[in-house]
Amino acid sequence: MTTQNYDLVIVGSGVAGSIVAYQLGSQGKKVLILEAGQEVPADRSDYMETFFKANAKTPESPYPPTTQDPSASTQDNPLGLPDPAKENTPRYTVLQIGAWRNPRQCYFDYTAQEPNLSPDSPHAKFAFASSYERIGGGTTWHWLGTCLRLFPHDFELKTRYGQGVDWPGGAKFYDALVPYYEQATQHIGVSGxxxxxxKIYSEFGVSSNGQYGSEYDYPMPGIDPSQVDNSFNVPPVTSLTVDDIAVSITPTPQGRNSLPGKRRQCAGNTNCIPICPIQAKYDATVTLAQALQTGNVDIRYRCVASNIRLDDTTHEVSGIDFITYDTQSGIQTGSGTAVGKKYYLAAHAIETPKLLLMSNKNKGFPKGVANSSDQVGRNLMDHIMYLAWGLAKDPVFPYRGPLSTSGVESLRDGKFRSTRSAYRIEIGNEGWQWAANDPFTTLADFVFGQDASQTNGSTINAQNQPLKFDSNLPDNAQLFGAQLVSTLNGIYTRQVRLGYLIEQLPDPDNRVELSESLTDHLGLPRPKITYRVRSDYERNGFVSARKVSTEIFQAMGAREYTTTPPAPVFSGDPSKETATNFEYQGHRFTFYGAGHIVGTYRMGDKKENSVVNVRQQSWDHTNLYMGGSGLFPTVATGNPTLTIAALAFKTATHILEDFS
Incomplete structure (x- = not known):
């Protein structure tokens, strides 16, 4: 089967693919989207039911393919994770992090650990800690909604601070991106x-009506701060400085409606990750629906792109081969080639390089399509997160409203970036849900006489404070009735959490390759991952985050409960290798994934060290463009979705220019 007569063929229907489809469809161009996952449901009721029934409320739990089946659990597979070799579109999930060395449970293949590594070795390899979706609408199905611009200094990290690399053009790239940031802000419908x-932008040399672009504003007023936010936004905390920079608590711009509009107004549901039950939060199906309504855009679901064809003479892309299926574990039902004049890859920062690397049967490109620079799959990055948590001195009533409504943006840039990573601090409204799997962990502690939460025993924290919540109770108390309810309410209502989004430097050895031995159910190779957190730059960021957390908790009168992870294990039994904890300067750290997968087909100003140019166009094939966070040369400090959307609007403009 060949699909042809299209102006543009797009792979992936997430935020980048949907925006480009909408922009071109609105201008009369015929567009085909190939989406590997299932079609978008008429409503999200089934997703909500799946989420409610899931034992683990992970970012992926509502969505197909099914991520957990307790009825299929065994001693070796207690979560009942499906075998990726038996799924047509498997993808990486949070639950697979602990099973990262088990190919029957984890979609990724991982490179082997070097032998006899010390606990603080920079050569240690880890599980990748961020997940993604393969479904109509892409990973916006589980994003939080945070909509932040990057700063001009983020685009010139090498020139200004001697670290990492610059984006092509440095801060001038920010100038060029400003109108597209504004377009993305309006399109998503950001409350801010x-x-x-x-005030924050001006501190980093950004003017809203002068130096870096035209007057901008948010379409809607900001979401109201939570009581958790207000407990941090007090003079003892805002009087603190970090590397001579004041700690400033700022409402977070968010892609959710604060007022009624085309989407419903935020009703304060607490499960924004993974799913807003009323679609007050933007997801890419909003744009996808607009694209389809142009009458010029078609989408084919359950079509897995498997190979990019090149013309042997011109080296232009001549088609994209795909495989079709009906059910997740069913047989292949067909195949075909999508043919267009131009092509846009937007299948995320893991699946896009996988497709490029799979397409290695073309003359002149033995390393894969668009890979003459050997940069495809390299420089895999994330915001590696440090979590800190504690109990406020007074009730702050978490577990209500969007999962985060404020943060600390003032620490995202400064002279310190010459020696350590920058970070933004996200204030969490979900208590210890992420940090300690509450409310379940603390409930089990006081019902069964355990102390996993440290609130029901004799543990002393690093500040020599006893962590037992009620000193009148015996250690490992077993409670019931009114006393149980009163104790739990006293703990749950005071839980606070900070998350540090620590920037990671590009490292060419952190990469996505093709597995030599593992395939999915369609016979396509699975991604092979090498991932390290190895530079002192990043690890110094963890040291700073640890110190700052303690200072913030002390300033607000909270008691810190952040746990120290066990000693790392990097040799011996692969099934026992450390997944996400390491040692540095005598301290043990655990890192978490922010869900921000970045950098595997970066743009640049030279063909020799990048995959695409400043127009997001392949250096090797002039009718091939790419989108998504894989374009980013550095991860910077802001959540990436607004920048992904801005780049998609920018790329759409360039594609239309090239048609004319």
């Missing part, structure tokens, strides 16, 4: 506090 963000 202009005055508060103006």
């Amino acid at each position: 506090d202009k005055q508060a963000m103006d």
